[in-house]
Amino acid sequence: MPQVMEFKLPDLGEGLTEAEIVRWLVAVGDVVAIDQPVVEVETAKAMVEVPCPYGGVVTARFGEEGTELPVGAPLITVAVGASSLPEAPAAPAAEAEGSGNVPRPLIGYGEDHSRPARRRRVRPVTAAVSAPVVVAPVAPVVPAVPAGPVPVISPLVRKLAKDGGVDLRALKGSGPEGLILRADVEAALAALRAPEPAPAAPVAPAVAAQGERIPLKGVRGAVAEKLSRSRREIPDATCWVDADATELMAARAAMNAVGGPKISVLALLARICTAALARYPELNSTVDLAAKEIVRLPSVHLGFAAQTERGLVVPVVRDAQHRNPESLSAEFARLTELARAGKLAPADLTGGTFTLNNYGVFGVDGSTPIINHPEAAMLGVGRIIDKPWVHEGQLAVRKVVQLSLTFDHRVCDGGTAGGFLRYVADCVESPAVLLRSL
Structure with a gap:
């Protein structure tokens, strides 16, 4: 069974404490080799390509392009020993909508789950900042606040959300322990299709700031x-x-x-x-x-x-x-x-x-x-x-x-x-x- 390895933003030297994600070089589901660059970041000194010390399948990414992360924040997780992402079994319809026999939530791998490092709660990390942490495979548990992988009833529900443009991280599941069901995704799709009310006319502030704003970072x-x-x-x-x-x-x-x-x-x-x-x-x-x-x-x-x-x-x-x-x-x-x-x-x-x-x-x-x-x-x-x-x-x-x-x-x-x-x-x-x- 593959082991999930968490790779953190390493210490880039010279007292640097944070970096901005400029460009991801891999996607969730990609197979990466040991020491393959996985992300390009910009520090206060230069642009740097960050290599991952693990080889396997990328199961999650943390942080959108343009996001600033502190040193030690999770970058990606890699399933070491896997050549492709595992398919989670679909739940029977009766169980999906049903009574008390609801299966344990499945933590899906098929999506980019970006979160700021401070809200990463899926697994406790106690290792030093400069070294990635090995996380042994355990039965997945839904966190109180969704962070990292999102608890979904089945891959079919995840695909339905992806095809319809629904962000699973923004949904509150109606199933046990916050599990996202098919009905939750369909309700979100219906809301997306509903016509939006005309926006009210904006009120100009007393003193409006003019010109283009360029981040000084x-x-x-x-x-x-x-x-x-x-x-x-x-x-x-x-x-x-x-x-x-x-x-x-x-x-x-x-x-x-x-x-x-x-x-x-x-x-x-x-x-x-x-x-x-x-x-x-x-x-x-x-x-x-x-x-x-x-x-x-x-x-x-x-x-x-x-x-x-x-x-x-x-x-x-x-x-x-x-x-x-x-x-x-x-x-x-x-x-x-x-x-x-x-x-x-x-x-x-x-x-x-x-x-x-x-x-x-x-x-x-x-x-x-x-x-x-x-x-x-x-x-x-x-x-x-x-x-x-x-x-x-x-x-x-x-x-x-x-x-x-x-x-x-x-x-x-x-x-x-x-x-x-x-x-x-x-x-x-x-x-x-x-x-x-x-």
Whole structure:
């Protein structure tokens, strides 16, 4: 006899406590394999496909698409060892409508029984949140309030309800212990077919809220909270400088002309950043408010802003100080592809120590970005365009870029911030300057 296994929303790490169901990947009655993804959820960090550790037949799902569930809430139940859903025997008509010899209610499997986790009462669960619970097969008992599987007299009654569009969860059964009978479903069908009275004319409120309302949750909500916290806690300041990027662009063209993987401009700027942070480690730090300390960090975990359909995300390149431009280009490309596909793991979006923001891709020259809390600084890069520029005493058309540095004034003063930005600009204008630190 198959065992029914309950799989809960697992701990997704990084202190995440809830997730929104974006898309179910399986339906009730589907056969799933071990570690097959069964649902796609969106956390405050990223979109994640959740695999189920059990193989068998899906007997129930919990939560509609768009529902937020806490970690530890039931996601699905799986009948392990079953290759198809069992058919429950139909009850005789006399017993279905009848006297005292009514069969025990059958808990049907043929429908998606979505319920918020807090009302799940079919079986007690005492295991840890992170591990699914094995539920041994027992004689089904109708709960006081229907939750999860609904008590129905027979599969025929369930089919009648499904064909007629009746939600069994909304019915109160007239049978013993709330058992839903054929007469209950037929009464509900009759009510659905009855003409509805004309609605009364709505009364406009004194002040009507206008415009489209968009829930501030998921990735967008997490970004909003982080930016708000940055503004509340960090006394930031911004300095900027225009730099002649002609030589940097020429150096990139020379690198890409020799064959091999292409080097991106972002990768060259990232390499310049890591060299600058080695000279000015104050900007690769964070502030511990509780301890009233500035913590200088040993590694550069470089975040970079990436725009996606779901909003702005900041993937992180680990130990960027040990990577060359070719390695940085490959990692930027890999993380950007995952970000656009919504497949970044929470670990890919956390732990950054410094952020590089290339807002020039939007066709703008400058910006004063908000620091990615709890970091201490962010380098902004505008578009690289042809401009008149004095070069070697002569007016010439050169490729010019505006660089801006927004920094936490608690970790350093303007002299340190200016020194960092000037070194970055010097490397952009003359890449040979960078060779001294390689």
